[in-house]
Amino acid sequence: MSILTLILRIIFGVFFAYAGFMHFKKPNFFNGFIPNFLPKLAVNYVFGFIEFILGIGLFFNQTVKNSALGIFILMMLFLPIHIWDFTKKQPVIGSKKLAFIRIPIQFLLMYLSYLIYIHT
Numbered sequence: 001m002s003i004l005t006l007i008l009r010i011i012f013g014v015f016f017a018y019a020g021f022m023h024f025k026k027p028n029f030f031n032g033f034i035p036n037f038l039p040k041l042a043v044n045y046v047f048g049f050i051e052f053i054l055g056i057g058l059f060f061n062q063t064v065k066n067s068a069l070g071i072f073i074l075m076m077l078f079l080p081i082h083i084w085d086f087t088k089k090q091p092v093i094g095s096k097k098l099a100f101i102r103i104p105i106q107f108l109l110m111y112l113s114y115l116i117y118i119h120t
Contacts, residue, residue: 005119008112009058014024016055016071023048032092033081058116068117075110084104 010108022044023030027044034040057067080084091099 001120005010005116008116011057011062011118012068012071012113012116013055014043016058019056020048020050020052020055023051033085035084047074052119059073068120070116071113072117074108075106075113079103079106079110 023044027041029046030044031040032041050070051074054067054070057063057070067097082093082099085093086096086099086103088099092097093102
């Protein structure tokens with residue numbers, strides 16, 4: 001394992017564990033990202049738990065590959081939501097510019113999680 005992979009694991013682990021925790025601390029923030037036909041609180045908690053577990057999983061050699069793959073899949077699942085947010089008159093994330101920037105960031109997160117997966 002390279003030092004770059006270790007650094008990515010730490011950064012992603014902290015980032016995703018924190019993001020997952022925030023789903024429980026500030027669930028209302030995520031409501032706008034969840035389509036109205038879904039039970040917002042339940043979806044929010046489920047995905048927050050998944051993000052938290054995947055983030056923590058990056059810190060353990062036994063679970064890092066599964067966690068990196070899980071993050072990649074999660075980012076693929078979230079991509080349509082971020083594209084949908086960009087198409088709104090007032091995106092949940094803030095401005096149209098921020099919503100647009102968020103889309104390539106999603107691809108970057110997918111690529112970096114792929115790097116963790118293949119180099120671990």
